[in-house]
Amino acid sequence: MTRTVFSVALGALICVLPLFCNAYWTDVCVMIGLYALLSLSLNVILGQAGIFHMGHAAFFAVGAYTTAICNTLWQWPIFLTMPLAGATAALFALVVARPIIHLRGDYLLIVTIGIVEIVRIALLNDVFGLTGGSNGIFGIARPRFFDFRIVKSIHFYYLVWGMVGISLVLFYGLWRSRFGRALNCIKADDVAAEGCGINVSRYKLAAFVLGAFWAGMVGTLYAAKMTTIAPESFNFMESVIIFAVVILSGGSQLGVLISAFLFIGLPELLREFSDARMLVFGLAMMLMMIWRPQGLLPPGPRRYPVVDRILGKLHSSGQNASGGLAGLAGAEVETPVNAQTAARTGEDRP
Amino acid sequence: MSLLALSDVTKVFGGLIAINDLSFTVEAGSIVGLIGPNGAGKTTVFNCITGNYTPERGQILFDGTSIRGLRPHRVVELGIARTFQSIRLFGKLPVLENVLAGRHCRMRAGLLSCMLHTPAMRREEEAAVARCMEELDFVGLADRCHEAAGGLSYGNQRLLEVARALAADPRLLILDEPAGGMNDQETAALVEIIRAIRARGVTVLLIEHDMRLVMQICEKLVVLEHGTLIAEGEPETVRANPAVIEAYLGADDEKW
Numbered sequence: 001m002t003r004t005v006f007s008v009a010l011g012a013l014i015c016v017l018p019l020f021c022n023a024y025w026t027d028v029c030v031m032i033g034l035y036a037l038l039s040l041s042l043n044v045i046l047g048q049a050g051i052f053h054m055g056h057a058a059f060f061a062v063g064a065y066t067t068a069i070c071n072t073l074w075q076w077p078i079f080l081t082m083p084l085a086g087a088t089a090a091l092f093a094l095v096v097a098r099p100i101i102h103l104r105g106d107y108l109l110i111v112t113i114g115i116v117e118i119v120r121i122a123l124l125n126d127v128f129g130l131t132g133g134s135n136g137i138f139g140i141a142r143p144r145f146f147d148f149r150i151v152k153s154i155h156f157y158y159l160v161w162g163m164v165g166i167s168l169v170l171f172y173g174l175w176r177s178r179f180g181r182a183l184n185c186i187k188a189d190d191v192a193a194e195g196c197g198i199n200v201s202r203y204k205l206a207a208f209v210l211g212a213f214w215a216g217m218v219g220t221l222y223a224a225k226m227t228t229i230a231p232e233s234f235n236f237m238e239s240v241i242i243f244a245v246v247i248l249s250g251g252s253q254l255g256v257l258i259s260a261f262l263f264i265g266l267p268e269l270l271r272e273f274s275d276a277r278m279l280v281f282g283l284a285m286m287l288m289m290i291w292r293p294q295g296l297l298p299p300g301p302r303r304y305p306v307v308d309r310i311l312g313k314l315h316s317s318g319q320n321a322s323g324g325l326a327g328l329a330g331a332e333v334e335t336p337v338n339a340q341t342a343a344r345t346g347e348d349r350p
Numbered sequence: 351m352s353l354l355a356l357s358d359v360t361k362v363f364g365g366l367i368a369i370n371d372l373s374f375t376v377e378a379g380s381i382v383g384l385i386g387p388n389g390a391g392k393t394t395v396f397n398c399i400t401g402n403y404t405p406e407r408g409q410i411l412f413d414g415t416s417i418r419g420l421r422p423h424r425v426v427e428l429g430i431a432r433t434f435q436s437i438r439l440f441g442k443l444p445v446l447e448n449v450l451a452g453r454h455c456r457m458r459a460g461l462l463s464c465m466l467h468t469p470a471m472r473r474e475e476e477a478a479v480a481r482c483m484e485e486l487d488f489v490g491l492a493d494r495c496h497e498a499a500g501g502l503s504y505g506n507q508r509l510l511e512v513a514r515a516l517a518a519d520p521r522l523l524i525l526d527e528p529a530g531g532m533n534d535q536e537t538a539a540l541v542e543i544i545r546a547i548r549a550r551g552v553t554v555l556l557i558e559h560d561m562r563l564v565m566q567i568c569e570k571l572v573v574l575e576h577g578t579l580i581a582e583g584e585p586e587t588v589r590a591n592p593a594v595i596e597a598y599l600g601a602d603d604e605k606w
Contacts, residue, residue, distance in 0.1 A: 170465040177464035192438035197426030197455030
């Protein structure tokens, strides 16, 4: 309940925020939005499926360069390159992840770090003569929405946060489906998940490809916002930041938004303390690990509205629903009232 | 034709022959017990059937089709569901979602319909929840569907594993020591549950150390020692078999 109230308040705040911000702070908020998007997409891979993937910037880069190349070479409109950027990143993810998806934990982590470095170095070396080497690509056009040119910070603000809104809805739907449950099962125990009939490697791969698709589309937004992209924007540190945002968040979408703000917004707010801010930051991270290792806001329980109806039917059918065979077993049986309240305390999440 | 037929199955770990030329059959509609002393290779047999291991030699036929070397989720899709010897529930997830995990392979909603919650996906989801609640009611855990699975008592966790396996619509249910860690009352209830499962038309193959339970419900026993079949047949016959008494029961025959 408190989460719902908080989410609505946050949503309203995000809608009106740029009205009270100057261009600089609006830009900061755009960056927070971009990181929020990247983190939401990584959350599917890392938060939901528990795949330790620290190379998300690689997919982000593939998307951004796809847009930059299509736009500067062939003058494709930015929005048209967006699905292509996503698809290219997804295809790239499919190719690189297929052979490594069975690796576990730290092993996979190291390989994904390798991927992001390989991508950065390939871009630096002007791969296929398309990426412009260390200078990157400049002169990327502004996106156009019919006759409306998206130029100002405030335009980008609503574009990026609009995309955040759409992503929240879609990823929330995913979380509340058999797909999301399968990912959670894999995270908890992949042998048991496979033994229950979940195609573990297929779902892991699907999570990977979906996350990459999203990161690729965010790459489009980034390229359009910056108009100039260079390999250094997609280095290993970017991956680490996105990774840390997801870990800090605890895995819920609201948590991701809050922790994206903490990671990107807070350093800007603390700019006056320039030298000390990273110190404060490191200390905060350490304290978090000690006192709240599960992250800021772990996902709440999923709601199943049908369940109460079914339970009601079972109780009204005369026999004690738990009386059956466990009753014979003398197993400790919760009274129906308790079970119902337990159901109701289950909170929704954004 | 038998529902499940193993012929000359051999599984080797390094230099150790875990199962040696094992052949037996499980008839549709029966309850079959796989017994033997610790380390006889019983769980290895289960792991070969369910696809966790691939035997080096031999054939495993389920309803006439070979399932040797298939990945576990494919075996479940074909109709063999299992429980684990050491309980492997998703402890932090609610009881209901554990059962829904078992239902997963009978659901069809794809990535897009999951993201968009299309009407078809919602219908499927509701049907799956209803079906899983039925399974929970079957084992007597319906009222506890919102609790974390890890918080259930040991006996109830075993029952939840059974419900999770049943949710996959199996034709063959494989239970690895279902009564392990249960008290007498719980075991008595389990016997009723296993009989009720068979009455639903599901064939049951189980490993169990509780000889009373095995003698009560199994129509056929398969006895393993050191990975080799030493006896097969009706419980009464097996019980009288000198090789079995020698190898397995030894001094402690008063349990029988």
